[in-house]
Amino acid sequence: MDSTAHVVHLVLTVEQAAERLGIGRTLMYSLISSGAVESVTIGRLRRIPADALIRYVESLRTGGEAA
Template structure:
């Protein structure tokens, strides 16, 4: 079951337009991948997850999280 606070599968409606989130926090990305924050920071340092900085916040591109998960070996 997905935590209701975790909004990545959700669509937000704003003025009649449905918006998909494009950035997420490091904690949210870690939850989405089933990893801890430390491992998520390791993936960022290794260049496997793409981040952007906005002010003092560091956010991960959701497309980067999806691409990482899709490229994992089974």
């Protein structure tokens, strides 16, 4: 694999998801807890599917609640 290749992750850590949305960890955890952003458990790890962030932003654009 080319070392300059861009890796696209299917799932993100809470920190990665927060960074993509431009928000803090605490707010990201709040969005997960409220069900506004979908998350999954893989073993003992909490992960956010990358497409869940797209769905969340789309819901905001169509009048959904932020948190």
